[in-house]
Amino acid sequence: MQISVIINPRNAEAVDAIRGGVEELREAGHTVHPRATFESGDAHRFAWKSAENGADLVVAAGGDGTINEVVNGLYDWIEEQPGEHTPPLPRLGIVPLGTGNDLAGGMGIATGDPRAAVLAAAAGVPYTVDVARVNGRLFLNVSTGGMGAEATEEASGELKRVLGPVAYLITGVKKFVQLKETVARFTTSDGEVLYDGGFLLFAVGNAWRTGGGNWITPASDPTDRLLDVCIVQSMSHVDVMRIAPLIRAGKHVHHPQVTYRKVRELIVESDDEMTVNADGEPLQARRFEYGLGAHQLTLVVPEVPEAPTDPNEVEGSEDAENT
Known part of the structure; x- marks a missing residue:
């Protein structure tokens, strides 16, 4: 070979x-x-x-x-x-x-x-997965916006080198203290508005984890030709403290202040410039277009992984049958 x-x-x-x-x-x-x-x-x-x-x-x-x-x-x-x-x-x-x-x-x-x-x-064993896109940039895992993307971007290379995953915690605490919301509109390719208003963070997942172990899109299936969208709406400091451990464990999908859907394509628009992170790569724009590439990649893994949350529990999963 x-x-x-x-x-x-x-x-x-x-x-x-x-x-x-x-x-x-x-x-x-x-x-x-x-x-x-x-x-x-x-x-x-x-x-x-x-x-x-x-x-x-x-x-x-x-x-x-x-x-x-x-x-x-x-x-x-x-x-x-x-x-x-x-x-x-x-x-x-x-x-x-x-x-x-x-x-x-x-x-x-x-x-x-x-x-x-x-x-x-x-x-290892072959595992053929979808490849996601945001504004022409490809990613295999997760793209985040809002508080999560800003924390990842501000965790400097030196801080990460010295402290490892604790670097994300430090910048995350800083963002938690500031707790600045972003206002945006989330629309699917067929014109359905998933959410329009203030949010703390959002994630578009082809796979599951971000930020050093947060299962932000736990119902993702990297083979289903769909993207998982998770939007955490604006909330108080107290509510953030309550939902944070749920996100860490991937137990937030049905939280009343979370919008979670499976979609084929997504458009995120804001009047203000936003920072989005796609597998560690930051992008800045007022409009982000998400979708899937025509080709797939074959990873080599120890064994084929399973989603922490049953994908069939999430609205939009039936769209995979029509792919």
Whole structure:
């Protein structure tokens, strides 16, 4: 098997562990090409070239941002191929080296042992998933707006490096004290208004987790050709304290101040510029258009994961039958 390993090399200890895994894969007969990123855009370019050169497996070793770059690189490559004879995309393996590692965590990929993760990426089971879009940017996991996106953006790289997931807690507490609402209109592709008013945060999920372990869209199914939308309406500090542990556990879907739906497409519009986070990548605009890409990606996971909440409990799940 031809394997490309794309590494964000910020953690020297992790790089050494990955090097050990690469050597074991070579001893097992695989052809492995490791590439270390140096600046923004490298992971995208390496992923593109890996697909172009016929890699069977691309392993992304880094945080959610690195993985997102690799996903965009693979997808951009496949979209430029001739339609009649589109070659298969490489499978995607993940070695989680970031702070939140939410995509990996949701997929059951263990953190803390990069060497084992590299080996597992070559030996796991295939799991073909949808790819979501927001304003042309692709994401596999979750896109958030409002308080959650602002907290993620303000958790600096240095703070995350030193404190790990606690960095999200610190910036989250700051946002909680400020508790600033955003006003926006959420509309589906057929014109239905899901919500129009003030909100604290929203999430559009292809998968489940964000912010270092919050199961914000727990009824998502990354294979159903639908997106899960969760809107947490404006509320008091006391109510935020009550709902926060529910969101952490994915038990907020039927909360009276939460709008939760499955949709094919979504438009979010505001009079003010908003910040949206898509798998670690911030975007700013007054209008965000969400949908799904035409192609799917095949992840390599330890086992096929299940949603924490039954997708059939959520309004809109019947739309999957008409896809």
